[in-house]
Amino acid sequence: MTAHQQDRTGDRARRRARRGRFARAAVAGLVGAVALTGCADSAAFDDGGTPRSQEQAIRIVPHDGAHGVRANGRFEIRVPEGQLERVAVSRTAGGGRWPVTGRISSDGLVWRPAPGPLHLGARYTVDVVARDGAGHRSSRHATFTTAAPTHHVTGHFSPESDATVGTGLIFSMTFNRPVVDRAAVERAVRVTARPGVEVAAHWFGHRRLDFRPRDRWRPGTEITAQVRLRGVRTGPNTYGTQHRTVHYRVGRDQISFIDAARHTLTVQRDGRVRAVLPITAGNAEHPTYNGRMVIMERQSVTRMDGRTVGFGGEYDIADVPHAMRLTRSGTFLHGNYWARPQVFGGSNTSHGCVGLRDIRGGAPGTPAGWFFGQSIVGDTVVVHDSPERTVAPDNGLGGWNMPWDQWRAGSALR
Secondary structure, three states: OOHHHHHHHHHHHHHHHHHHHHHHHHHHHHHHHHHHHOOOOHHHEOOOOOEHHHHHHOEEEOOOOEEEEOOOOOOEEEOOOOEEEEEEEEEEEOOEEEEOOEEEOOOOOEEEEOOOOOOOOOEEEEEEEEEOOOOOEEEEEEEEEEOOOOEEEOEEOOOOOOEEEOOOOOEEEEEOOOOOOHHHHHHHEEEEEEOOOOEEEEEEOOOEEEEEEOOOOOOOOEEEEEEEOEOOEEEOOEEEOOEEEEEEEEOOOEEEEEEOOOOEEEEEEOOEEEEEEEEEOEOOOOOOOEEEEEOOEEEEEEEEEHHHHOOOOOOEEEEEEEEEEOOOOOOEEEEEOOOOHHHOOOOOOEOOOEEEEOOOOOOOOOHHHHHHHHOOOOOEEEEEOOOOOEOOOOOOOHHHHOOHHHHHOOOOOO
16 A cells, blocks of 8 residues: 555544544434433423423313313313322403412312302413422413303392392392393202292293292291302303302291272281271272282382373372382382372372372371381282282282292293
């Protein structure tokens, strides 16, 4: 071999040696990169590049990034082993941020929020820390958004919670929009009593839902109405908004009997006659309804304008004292200071209301003032011997005029 050939052979050997050193360095660098990520091999990653061990360790439902989540859908955080150490959930809506309460199960494997549906149109943020069975800690962060309804449905009712009511109260809800899925709404509203009695629901059309027992409540009964409408789908793109509980206590049993022919009102309290008062009822052209009615509201003074109930300008009295509403159509039992004294107990002169003698401004010592002071919302008033028909069950709280079997048949769940 010549000197020149020896030099060329030496150059090739040196190049091979350099390539070997570069390859070993590249492999070492790759191993170092893998070690820095904390993952042993490529099988530890799912297709999206998220550590699969973390996904398996902490599972959040709904999944991260979910949109249009149903308010009554499943929401939970779960680990297959080990335990959840910390769960922080918050809700953002309308520019505000609120923490979401919940509990970790006794075995440490599951977290669930407090009972009740999620808020609609809100963004939820979830942060979780957990340990697996080997004691290794992992964490997850996720967000999801609930559906935003096109329309909201709200049920209006009275009186407000914690009121003492009469034995004739019917829990009545009137909705601001027609309810298409009446069964779903009825399942979300529960009325119970203690001592327990059967309480049945009855729908009047698509906007009103009433609850009552077979007979009037017993004095001392505790009534609870649970309204769980928030997130309930009532129709296409329409959801309920309420989530609350109201309580009533039934007071003494008072029922008043109005004899339209004799122009008297007889007040009975717990089965005993307390008073017999002279009244004036509806005249021959506008007689008072017969049947059982319930005091829906009480006002120490109110305005009565005939134009609001179809009587045109026949009357407009700005300061009617001691007014108690009996029907939605405008029947009141109220104080009357403008009629002559001999009218009370002697003739019927009103446009359908029942009047008791009073003075302008009202006074507790008048018949109207005394009866107003003795009455509460939910007391029963029964009118008989009037030439008018029986009041309709949906006119005010007139459901007591409907037979029990017919009432129960009005439930959307039967």
